Amino acid sequence: MRWEEIDSQVCSIARALAIFGDRWTLLIIRDAFRRVRRFSEFQKSLGITKHRLSDRLTRLVDSGILEKRMYDEKRSRYEYRLTAKGLDLYPVLMSVVNWGDKWVCDEDGSPVVFTHTQCGHTCHPKMVCDVCDGEIVATDIEPSVGPGVAQKVSRGDWSPAMGES
Amino acid sequence: MRWEEIDSQVCSIARALAIFGDRWTLLIIRDAFRRVRRFSEFQKSLGITKHRLSDRLTRLVDSGILEKRMYDEKRSRYEYRLTAKGLDLYPVLMSVVNWGDKWVCDEDGSPVVFTHTQCGHTCHPKMVCDVCDGEIVATDIEPSVGPGVAQKVSRGDWSPAMGES
DNA sequence: CATTATGGGTTCCAAAATAGAACCTGTCAA
DNA sequence: TTGACAGGTTCTATTTTGGAACCCATAATG
Numbered sequence: 001m002r003w004e005e006i007d008s009q010v011c012s013i014a015r016a017l018a019i020f021g022d023r024w025t026l027l028i029i030r031d032a033f034r035r036v037r038r039f040s041e042f043q044k045s046l047g048i049t050k051h052r053l054s055d056r057l058t059r060l061v062d063s064g065i066l067e068k069r070m071y072d073e074k075r076s077r078y079e080y081r082l083t084a085k086g087l088d089l090y091p092v093l094m095s096v097v098n099w100g101d102k103w104v105c106d107e108d109g110s111p112v113v114f115t116h117t118q119c120g121h122t123c124h125p126k127m128v129c130d131v132c133d134g135e136i137v138a139t140d141i142e143p144s145v146g147p148g149v150a151q152k153v154s155r156g157d158w159s160p161a162m163g164e165s
Numbered sequence: 166m167r168w169e170e171i172d173s174q175v176c177s178i179a180r181a182l183a184i185f186g187d188r189w190t191l192l193i194i195r196d197a198f199r200r201v202r203r204f205s206e207f208q209k210s211l212g213i214t215k216h217r218l219s220d221r222l223t224r225l226v227d228s229g230i231l232e233k234r235m236y237d238e239k240r241s242r243y244e245y246r247l248t249a250k251g252l253d254l255y256p257v258l259m260s261v262v263n264w265g266d267k268w269v270c271d272e273d274g275s276p277v278v279f280t281h282t283q284c285g286h287t288c289h290p291k292m293v294c295d296v297c298d299g300e301i302v303a304t305d306i307e308p309s310v311g312p313g314v315a316q317k318v319s320r321g322d323w324s325p326a327m328g329e330s
Numbered sequence: 331c332a333t334t335a336t337g338g339g340t341t342c343c344a345a346a347a348t349a350g351a352a353c354c355t356g357t358c359a360a
Numbered sequence: 361t362t363g364a365c366a367g368g369t370t371c372t373a374t375t376t377t378g379g380a381a382c383c384c385a386t387a388a389t390g
Contacts, residue, residue, distance in 0.1 A: 001212030002378075003188050010276045012265025013195050013258060019269070023168050023187050023348090030178050033303060039367050047166030049349050054368065064268075075357055077366065082303075085268050090303035091292040092264055093178060095256040100177025103229075103250050104184070109312030111175045117305050119297035125306075127256040130291050132284035133298065138198060138247075138255035140282050141290075147274030167349075188377090204338050214378055219339060240386055242337065 010149055010158060019063045020089070024048055024056055026096075029082075029089055032066060037079040065089070094125045175314055175323060184228045185254070189213055190221055191261075194247075194254055197231060202244040230254070259290045 007018035020026050024046065031045050043053055057080055060066040065086040068078045082089075101110040116123040127136040134140075152158035172183035185191050189211065196210050208218055222245055225231040230251040233243045247254075259279075266275040281288040292301040299305075317323035 005212075006192070007269075011195075012262045012270055012276060014192060015269040016261045016265035017191055021186075021188065021191055026182055026186055027171070027179060030176075034308075040365085043367095047170075049351090050368065051350090051370090052348070072366095075366075087303045088264055088267065090306075091260040091301060092257070094292060094301060094306075095260045096181045097177045099253055099257055100181035102253065104172075104180040105177055105313055108314075108316040111177060111311050111313040112308045113311040115307040115309065116294040116296065116299065116301070117307055118299045119294060121294070121296040123294040123296050123306075125292045125301045126295050127259060127290045127292050128298075129281040129284060129286070129288040131281065131286040131288050133293075134281065134283045136256060136259060136281070136290045138252045141255075141259075141288075142280040142282055143199075143277045144280065146276050146278040148270055148276040149273075151273040205336085208338095214380090215339065216341090216379090217377070237337095240337075 010152065019059075019065070024052060025060065026093070028053075028056055028060065029065065029086065030093055032080065032082050032086065033090065033093060037081060038077075039080075042080075060086075091125075091127075095127065098125065175317065184224075184230065189217060190225065191258070193218075193221055193225065194230065194251065195258055197245065197247050197251065198255065198258060202246060203242075204245075207245075225251075256290075256292075260292065263290065 003022075004018075007015045009015070020029060027046055028042060028048075031042055036042055036045055039050075039053065039057070042048070042057070043050060046053070048056075057066065057068075061068050061080070064083055066080045067083050068080055071077055071079050097110075097112070105111065113122050114125070115121065128134060129136060149158065168187075169183075172180045174180070185194060192211055193207060196207055201207055201210055204215075204218065204222070207213070207222070208215060211218070213221075222231065222233075226233050226245070229248055231245045232248050233245055236242055236244050262275075262277070270276065278287050279290070280286065293299060294301060314323065
C-alpha cells in the first residue's frame with residue numbers, strides 16, 4: 001500500500017496520521033503552538049529546507065489545520081495560524097511531551113514545564129476516563145466496534161476483510 | 166537539518182518524533198496495541214512492504230518500544246510485543262483517536278468505541294490537569310523553561326541560539 | 331520421497347521524497 | 361544604487377520507499 005492510501009482505512013488513527021504522521025509536520029505544529037507564525041521563523045526554528053517547509057505549510061493549510069492570513073497588504077506577507085482544528089491537536093502534542101519527558105529526556109529533567117492558568121499550578125497533564133475520572137492505562141481499555149463501522153457493515157459498504165476493525 | 170539530527174534538540178517532542186514521527190511507525194504501534202504480534206500479521210494489516218516493516222520493527226526494538234520474543238524454538242519464530250515504554254504510548258494513540266474521531270471521521274460515527282474496564286462504561290478519554298482536574302485546552306497552558314534547559318544554561322552547555330526553548 | 335506452503339526475512343531496481351544550494355521577485359532602507 | 365529581507369521556486373544529488381523476486385528452514389501434502 002502506498003502511504004497516500006492509508007487514509008482510506010476506516011480508522012481515525014490512520015486518517016489523522018495521513019495528515020500529520022510524516023517527518024516534520026508535527027514539529028511544524030509544535031512550533032505553531034509556540035507562536036511561530038512566519039515562514040522564515042519556521043525555517044530558522046526547524047532547520048528544514050524552504051522547499052519542504054513550503055510544501056508542508058501548504059498541506060497543513062489545505063487540511064484545515066493552519067490558516068494563511070495576510071499581515072502586510074503591500075508586500076503580501078502571510079502568517080500561518082492554528083485553526084480550531086489545529087488547536088485541538090494540543091492533547092496530542094501534550095501526550096507526546098509527557099512520554100518524551102519520561103522516556104527520552106536526559107538527566108537534567110524536562111526541558112519545558114507547563115503552568116495551568118486556570119488553577120495557577122505547574123501541571124503534568126494526564127489522560128482520564130470522562131466517566132469515572134480514573135487515569136487511562138492501556139490495559140484498562142477494551143475497544144469494540146463503533147457506529148462508524150457497524151453502519152457500514154449493515155449497509156454492506158464494508159467487511160472486516162477490507163481493512164482494519 | 167537532516168531528520169536524523171532532530172533528536173539533538175533539547176525537546177521531548179523532537180526526541181519522541183525521532184523515534185515514531187515517520188510514516189508507518191505509529192501505525193505499527195497502533196497494531197501492536199491491537200495485539201498484532203507477528204511479522205506476517207503486521208504486513209497483512211498494514212499493507213507495508215516487508216522491507217519497510219523489517220526496518221521499522223528493528224528500529225522499534227532498538228529503541229525499546231517493542232521486544233522480540235521467540236515463540237517457536239525449532240523454527241526460530243519471533244513475536245513483537247510492547248514493552249513498558251511502548252505501552253506508555255497509549256495516551257498518544259488515544260489523543261490521536263480523539264482528534265481523528267472529531268475531525269476526520271465520516272458521518273457514520275467513530276469506527277471504534279472504548280470501554281473503561283475499571284468503571285465499566287464507554288468512555289471518551291480526555292486530558293486534564295493533575296492538580297485541579299480541569300480539562301486541558303491549548304489556551305490555558307503557559308509553557309516555561311524547565312530544569313532540563315535551566316541546568317544546561319547554568320553549566321554553559323546550551324544557549325537559546327542553539328535551538329529550541 | 332518430491333513437492334509445495336509458510337514464516338520471516340534479504341536483495342535488487344525503479345520511483346518518489348528530501349537536502350542543499352542557487353535563483354527569483356517585490357519592497358524597503360541606507 | 362546597492363543591498364537586505366521575506367517568501368518563495370527550480371535544480372541536482374542523495375535517500376527513502378514500493379514492489380517484486382529470491383532465500384532458507386521446517387512442515388504439511390501427495
